[in-house]
Amino acid sequence: MAQPINFDKSLQKLQFIFRCSGLTFESKKLTKTHKLKKRCVYLLNFFWLNSDLIGGIYWFIDGIRTGKTFVELTYIAPCVTFSFLADLKAMFMIHYEDYVCNLIDQLRELEIKHETVDEKFRKHEINEDIKFLHLILKCSDILSLVLMLMFITNPIILISLKYYQTKEVDLVLPFLILYPFDSHDIRYWPFVYIHQFWSGSIVLLNICGADNLLYVCCTYLGVQFRLLQHDIENLIEKNYVSMYRESEEFQQKFVKLVKWHKELIRLSSMLEFIYAESTLINFVSSSVMICLTGFNVIAMENVAFVVTFLVFLSASLMQIFMLCFFGDFLMKSSMEVSHAVYNSKWYHLNVTSGKNLLIVLTRAQKPCKLTAFGFSDVSLKAFMSILSSAWSYFALLKTVYSPPKN
Template structure:
């Protein structure tokens, strides 16, 4: 399997989720009619379908407040409405900026390293590359491949866990009401009609439940699926980009240390400078990819950063105060998914910050003192530039790193403690 095929394979689930959401970020052979539907109609159709339920939830919440329903009943709907808005906030920039999105993925795909290689041995048993050139840099090539393999394995593990959480939330919210109805029918002979969410429609679903409830139930299930696909697709793509960018920064560090650390002859100054120019161009290219990723996710990251404390504290509040087993099971999975969402953004941003900053340390650790004056000047520029790390922000409101994640957790705990105090009084 080639390097590009491995890259595409690692993003397969992300690609399918975003395609179902109406976002296409890769060029491939597809039926023209289907391609037109995905590019121009599917995303808006999904939004229309979803917001029929979101508007109904808002109306139900407003009427509940007017009618004096308990805070516990109202609090159940607040996280559901918020995560719908968050899913749209994450997917909308990706759809509107499909050109930039496609370019980011294409550039990462083109520079993805080959984790297998195609090498042969000469008669002396020494390693050669595809061009038959004797390889003196075997160690660094092996190290680069190890870095790439570790990055792919790490990404697959994290995304499998995140996919499990998204599927769990979808399953509990959509199937538990149906299973509860079946149980009531089996034990009492009468089943009370239940739905995944409380939604106010323009027709009375209580009176006409015998004929209309399967259609309403199906509509809410599809709406939940749309939210799950938007969340998983946008978050997994973000983390994939962060993971592969930090991988390239780490490979760049190895190349810098090895290039300046190996023995060069007195006539190799021009070759050394040209190779270092390639490293500089790769560093500039990675910096530009980070800038484009910041443009795609900046405002959705801000919305995610602001709402995460709200989602986490309300989910925890419902889990600890609700007496309904169904709600507890649903919101336990919802709580873990909310934690996973913000942790993916903060940890991904932290990976980029640390790996880009470590490039300056790699320059310092190299044998820079044996380089000529021209190369020393180039190295000094890279050293100075890398000391200002690449970073992703929440619309410049906060940097995405582990410190930001800790801030979200502290705020969530403060809000949770306040809600518990108010509820106990």
Template sequence: MTSLFDDSLRKIQFLFKYSGMHLELKSSKTIADIIRYRWLYIINFLWLNTDVIGEIFWIIDGAANGKKLSELTYIAPCTTLCMLANLKSIFLILSEDALTQLTKNLREMERSEDGSENMVKDTIIEEQRSFLNVVISALNFWNAMTVIAFSLTPLVLMAVEFRKTNEVELMLPFLIVYPFDSYDIKYWPFVYLHQVWSSCIVVLEIGGADCLFYTCCTVIRTQFRLLQHDFEGIISTNESEFQEKFLKLVVRHQELMRSVNLLEKMYTKSTLFNFVSSSFLICLTGFNVTAIDDVAFVLSFLTFLLMSLLQIFLLCFFGDMIMTSSLEVSIAIYNSRWYLAKATTAKQLFLVQIRAQKPCKLTASSYADVNLRAFMRILSTAWSYFALLKTIEKD
């Protein structure tokens, strides 16, 4: 059976390839090594952030010139998402050692299960493989639709305007300040393509970091479920056989906890910004959907809103999966017919059960746990901000 981890990595390889982040990280000792290995990421970083700087200047200039709140909030969600893409990619690159160790741990745990030939275990692995494939495929499709919606909206509006007035009015996907006239026909095609690729970079970097997170969470959850299955059937009449199995399961449990800690190290800082920014993203895009009259732009922001909701929901959902599956190890030990074992054997199982009752969890820099409760708090905060913006708009 093919490895769940490696099979899933192959499906998201293109996200890392075109963003320049890479999956199989290599040690970079000198600046020359970094440039040679990260040249595409550096180009994409500079490419994207020229637009981010222009967006910030547009917001500052708009506020200084008294533009409406709906106009100012038009570009703010895009700027926030660009900053999120920057942070996710940078923190992932800085966590090179943790990613290398986590990859090694997960592959070793999967190899240890290769020769088991257990129908129940095979079913567990295939269930998780199918689930992860559906999530990654759906996410890639929706991200692509979001990019297409924002990229094509100006062209559609230009065509509609030309049909009405028989004149061409040049438009761009995003409102950005440049040191030249971006609506001059000499520059407009380049600026248009520049903005489209910037939106692709954002989707590639966020999609790559998130899909790797989902993959690692799914593999860890799978290993927790396999561990539960083994603990449920550990009781044996042969004491020496029990001790051998028990020791291996305890080591596997410890490795899984280490793997969760490595995943926490990789994502904890970017997750904190993700939590904070998601409330603003959902609030601002929801406000734009209700404040903008143009149907084409409403549809663009509606896809953007759904993408933002899906992104933070999946982050919390997979974090919740880790917590739940680690807690279920305690239930599996309880179901292991421990009452048929000797007192010393039951005490050993009891110690593991006590440890399993403390869930393995991912956090946003220890300020909040990554679970479905956090998702509900983000929605609640976003609704509060949305209500405030609507009140300000009316005033």
């Protein structure tokens, strides 16, 4: 039995997340029954999460009306923002499901088609990128699990401490959500607790599912660009002596490489099309989340909540950083094709072939990139802009906020 290719091995690491969230990246391979089951899981998660999201928004509005403290209001704000982002990411994955499936199929075909590239180059260069991708996927899963456990276990710790100090049971929930009944009543509290636990899990599943798939696609597109670079650099043989006699073999190789390059450009554009809108929302919301989470860390006096929001801040920073990092990786990989053309032995070619190579070099200097719906490139420079905006908002909040006097 044939061994699965690297691309399929990477996709297998996402199967559990997509299965739990009701999303899929291979919709065309599913039967109508399986597709219906996945839709039911997605819809169940959608209504489950949004019942809590609406309750959180109502709590925020009611908190403003009843004069809740600024710290209490900012406690729920990052959670609502993160939930809203998760909702939209899942919706866009559903909306572009067929495009995602086509992209996956074509990336798989490309790897199968070009898996015969120099084994030494693949082992020492390409496999390192794939190992790094798998490390990031594992770190993302671990950080999400730690974040969820901290939000869920905090109420238990606080209830236990309160009981130890006062011998009274003061029921606490992970999130501040307004329900049409008394959620702190012991008859309802366990069910509400479980409901909030799964709502938080849905948020992390939706965000990790969409983001991890983006990381995988960016990595394998970058890998294809690097394999293309290798072939371009070795296009002209060392023993090529004539500047004017172009062999038919050379022309065939050149046409094949050009078609390969065009296909990678097209797939990069498809990936950008799928993620452009969700990336814009992600960029806008990240500055707000980082600002409010950082503010919660310095404003809250409860150590348990401070530690929780520190982990939440780390998760928010990692999420947007990795998004920009893999966008930057794709951009650089595509532009380095021009370096490969320059490093090839183009000076052995005649004028016509040299001009053809120059066209490839010129096109490669225009990067294949992800954008936030055309407003900003997804790159490390964009990450620095987000941090700058978040710091500005944070400084403004810190200046305006004055803690209550005892």
